Amino acid sequence: MEIINANSGMLSNYEVLALLNDQKAQRQANEVAGTREVAENLRTVEFEVQKYLGASPCATQSPKQIAKLKEAFSKFNGESQQLMKVELLQILNLRPRSDVELTLVIEEFEQRFDVSSCPEILAIIRDALPRNDDPPAGEEDDE
C-alpha cells in the first residue's frame, strides 16, 4: 500500500452522506439479484456515519442549495471578507443559527465583518439552506 496523497481535497458532510446513501441504494438493488455480500466493517461504519450525518444539518441539503449559499456569500467582496474554503465548509456542516456560532466558524469575525452584519449573514444561511425545524423568524433576531 502506498499513500499518494493523504489529503487531496475536503468533502462536505453533504457529499459524504450522499455517497453513502448512493452506495447503499446501489448495493440494495444488487442484493436483490443476490450477487454481492457486504463486508461487516463497511456496514458498521456506513450505518454509524449515516446516523450521525442524518441527524446533522446536511441531511436536508442539496447541491443547488450549496451553490446558492456560495453565490450569496460572493456579495461580500471586500478583501478580508472573502470566506476561506474551510469557513464555507464549516458553515455548510454546522449551519450556524446564532451570532455566537457564526463567530466560532469564521475567524476574526469582528475584524473582517461588522458585528451588525451578523443577522444579515444568518439570514443568508437560513435562506440558502432552509430547514423546517428553525424557530419562527423574528425570535432569533431578538437575541
Next chain:
Amino acid sequence: MFNLAEIKDTIKIEPSGFRKKKSQAITDEINRKYANKVLQDVGLCVAMFDILHASEGFIHHGDGCSYVTVHFRMVIFRPFVGEIITGKIRSCNQEGVRVTLGFFDDIFIPYAYLQQSTEFNAEEQVWVWMYDENEMFMDLDEDIRFRVESEHFFDTSPSVRPKKEGVDTPDLSANSSKQAPYSLVCSIDGDGLGLLSWWSG
C-alpha cells in the same frame, strides 16, 4: 471533517469474485480491507470514493486469485485542527470528558480545556460549569460542540509495540495496550463551545 486520500494498493480478488464486474469486485475488496480502519497519519477510512486507475489483473503461479494494482480515493474522517464539531458526551471522569460521534469515539477533552471554572462533581460524576452562580451540568448523552486542538496517531501494529515487562507470550493481544490508533484532543474553552443547550438562548 471528511476529506479524500489517494491511495495505491494491490488488491486481491478471489475467484469467487470473478462473476462480479471488475469495478464492483475491486470496490468490494477495497471496502472490505479499508472501511472503518485507521491508516497511520491519514485518518479513519469510511468508504471508497472512486477508482482512478486499475491495472490488468495478474494471476500468480499456484494461486487462483487475481491481483490488481488500483489507484483509488478513499473518504477519510480526519477533522482539521481548529475545526468545530458537534458530538455527544459519552463519559466524564476526573481527567476530563469523552465525546463520541457515533462512528468515532476517541475524542477527549482534558479538564484543562473545559470552560474556565468548571468543577468535577464527584457525587454525580459529571463536570459542572460554574457560570455566574449557575451550575451547568455536563450530563451524559448531551449534545456538545467542541474544537479540535490536536490529533494523535499511535501505531498499534504488533511488530513495533514494545513488549510489556515480564509478559512474554505469543498471544499478541495479551501485550497490546488499549491505546487508540487515532485520537483527538479537543477543547470547549471559549464562547459558543460546550453543550448546545448552553448557547441556544
